[in-house]
Amino acid sequence: MDETTQTRGRGGARTTDVMSAIRAKVAGRALGPGDRLPSIRKLAATMAVSPSTVVEAYDRLAAEGLIRARRGSGFYVAATTMPPLALADVEPRRDRAVDPFWVSRQSLDADAAVLKPGCGWLPADWMPEAALRRAFRALARSDDSLLADYGSTRGSLALRRYLLARFAEDGVEASIDQLLLTGSGTQATDLVCRFLLRPGDTVLVDDPCYFNFRALLRAHQVKIVGVPYTPSGPDVARFEKILAAERPRLYITNSALHNPTGATLSLQTAHRVLRAAAAHELAIIEDDIFADLEPERSPRLAALDGLTNVIRIGSFSKTLSASVRCGYIAARPDWIEHLVDLQVATSFGGPSPVATEVIANVLAGGGYRKHMDELRQKLARTRRDLGRKLAALGLEPWLMPRGGFFLWCRLPDGLDSTDVARAALAEDVVLAPGNVFSVSQTASSFLRFNVAQSTEPRMWDMMRRALGSKMRQ
Amino acid sequence: MDETTQTRGRGGARTTDVMSAIRAKVAGRALGPGDRLPSIRKLAATMAVSPSTVVEAYDRLAAEGLIRARRGSGFYVAATTMPPLALADVEPRRDRAVDPFWVSRQSLDADAAVLKPGCGWLPADWMPEAALRRAFRALARSDDSLLADYGSTRGSLALRRYLLARFAEDGVEASIDQLLLTGSGTQATDLVCRFLLRPGDTVLVDDPCYFNFRALLRAHQVKIVGVPYTPSGPDVARFEKILAAERPRLYITNSALHNPTGATLSLQTAHRVLRAAAAHELAIIEDDIFADLEPERSPRLAALDGLTNVIRIGSFSKTLSASVRCGYIAARPDWIEHLVDLQVATSFGGPSPVATEVIANVLAGGGYRKHMDELRQKLARTRRDLGRKLAALGLEPWLMPRGGFFLWCRLPDGLDSTDVARAALAEDVVLAPGNVFSVSQTASSFLRFNVAQSTEPRMWDMMRRALGSKMRQ
Incomplete structure (x- = not known):
């Protein structure tokens, strides 16, 4: 019974692989409406599957309406097909x-x-509940403009100043024009990806890494490559080889309290990672969302690099509130200037002023x-x-x-x-x-x-x- | 003096146009690292400029490091060039x-x-200030999970139910699985664009239209085509011609209280727009952000179409608060399902639960x-x-x-x-x-x-x- 399921599963998986490959080509516009699909014989050879597998895949895609058969002349992308971006279908749907x-x-x-x-995330009763309630009561008494108006494009100046002071404690030197507040930490990562990546680019992540980096990168339609993670950071020898062979545009990582392993980047690994990155013009997103949970400071790429090729990202969701949403990006001033435009275009401004006020209020309170x-x-x-x-x-x-x-x-x-x-x-x-x-x-x-x-x-x-x-x- | 400036401006503008064209090709990956640029003579002919204009443009791009000259063999895209997406540079920077x-x-x-x-937007003192203050005071007394936890992927059920009841008043029939709450109205539009569009697609907007549609579409690197707007909606004859000639994937519009003109879509125009859209598999975003400001209801594409090809978008920024951010998408249930994935990947969930609670509280209050x-x-x-x-x-x-x-x-x-x-x-x-x-x-x-x-x-x-x-x- 187990065997049968497996065999059937494998056969189906091959057909699904062929369907996914064709869907990806259409989604990425490599095959446009009216274009002819590869011949059955040719695709079978390319994908190392049997011609009958390709026939089944084409038949099923035709049944879905994505492609059409023309008698005697093969299969064509349906003239009106412009499939939307279904992230669940970007990779073959395994389990x-x-x-x-x-x-x-x-x-x-x-x-x-x-x-x-x-x-x-932490349970709600582990969060600074009393301080949050105080902050909301203070909000109810604040200026009407804060309650009703859009905020500025870079977000609350008070909160950005607080962050700069915290950065200095972490050894990350930055000026106020290197900081942009965003709707969340995930939105911060997404905004940087929109800025740096194009479909088809290659992006490096740790293996294992935070699962939502994988989900986010699917939305950017890039090739995802993993580098094995060790207890002191990425495996540097492999990292260097991948940079030379794959020329990724971006590396996304957590340095301190790595997700999911809890590992810590060593100073030596940090130095070698940055040296390799500089040689290959690799940008690095250092997602520092767990920074405040460290018992004492550990090495940061952003501190060594001085925010040249490293972009530091964070939020307040892990230690203050995930309901009050706000994240930040720290990067080169010229990049921040372009990211402001990109955030105006895609979110009409920065994070909710009400959210940044509550966060600034809690952080400034003596109890935090x-x-x-x-x-x-x-x-x-x-x-x-x-x-x-x-x-x-x-x-x-x-x-x-x-x-x-x-x-x-x-x-x-x-x-x-x-x-x-x-x-x-x-x-x-x-x-x-x-x-x-x-x-x-x-x-x-x-x-x-x-x-x-x-x-x-x-x-x-x-x-x-x-x-x-x-x-x- | 004026004349001189103009002449200098024009000459510079031609050079800038050539530079922008090359930048766009590199940004869109039509020209990759190491690729040879068109010859000076050929590009001059294609763009109808003098060879010296192309020479100047290439020299300036080489000075920027984007391209490199190789002696005797022309210009090449720099091997390590992967320029980020600077929206200000997507079109030639005019004024x-x-x-x-x-x-x-x-x-x-x-x-x-x-x-x-x-x-x-309206001045803060035109907004329902007292109701907002009441809502924040209520929030300070609410459950700790609401104050600290992430929200559900589709956003507050109470607010979605309220919206469905409002939709029914507008003649838009929808079920709860056709609604997704988002971080803002702009984010709602952006999410739908990410779902439906790929770089190089064509998108139709009204001429004139809300300026941020233009900014947003730049971020999607699509071709933007305008249809003249009349006092009763888009010029339908032109609309039909553009659909036949350009095959746009998407049309973005405001039906009631059109921005910037304040015009109102007529029932007849709505019908013809939808008929043409169906014939060409055109999706339509109907941004209904000004709905609540209408003295009495006017025709809606979403009401006629029944959310088949029309996606309705809105927010509470114009009548309740722009500081408390939240928007929504109403669309086909299968599209909503994919949009949930896309919002998880790019924002980790729906809008701030604190924000949706405040909005639901104000809307439910008798005073609204x-x-x-x-x-x-x-x-x-x-x-x-x-x-x-x-x-x-x-x-x-x-x-x-x-x-x-x-x-x-x-x-x-x-x-x-x-x-x-x-x-x-x-x-x-x-x-x-x-x-x-x-x-x-x-x-x-x-x-x-x-x-x-x-x-x-x-x-x-x-x-x-x-x-x-x-x-x-």
């Missing part, structure tokens, strides 16, 4: 459980009863540093507790992070995290299976745990059952 | 005063002392309909007053709109609105010169006035001076 959208959609749309040890000190201590305790509980189940962290809220854990031999995640979802628990983070799909034995979202006894009962049944001991 | 970014950047970044009769009734009456009075004042200065409205806050006015003969806008800016008054709205650059005798932002005596003193000196009477 929805390892799709990079799976964890985000499941956790964002989960109702209150669902447990989310796979999600990427104390809140963060307590939060870091609480996370350290919870991390140790979780590590022990996981060890008892045979799950081993890849490394013990210095801070943050992720543990990247290897499952006992023979277990596939996608199977475990599927079983967990049936019991209303959203896990984060390894392959959603992996470009090369080589992380099937890993799960990412959010230590602050893994405290409910019900989750542990479920994990014991899921692992037990899978291990058949 | 910054008629750049589509000019009005937005000037009005968004204006300090409190600057008058903004050219801007596109009364506020809107009063606002419409106030606008009608102010519009009549402004019409009289403008007439006294020799400015004539193209038509008297049924509602909204814009008057699209023709200047006395011989006056150029770009000159007037430049003179006004020197006196801290931001005007909206006609050509920022015009793809064909044929609106140089028009200015768009925001009636609610044109009440200050200082503005009228300035206008009298500016017109007087220009008219030399």
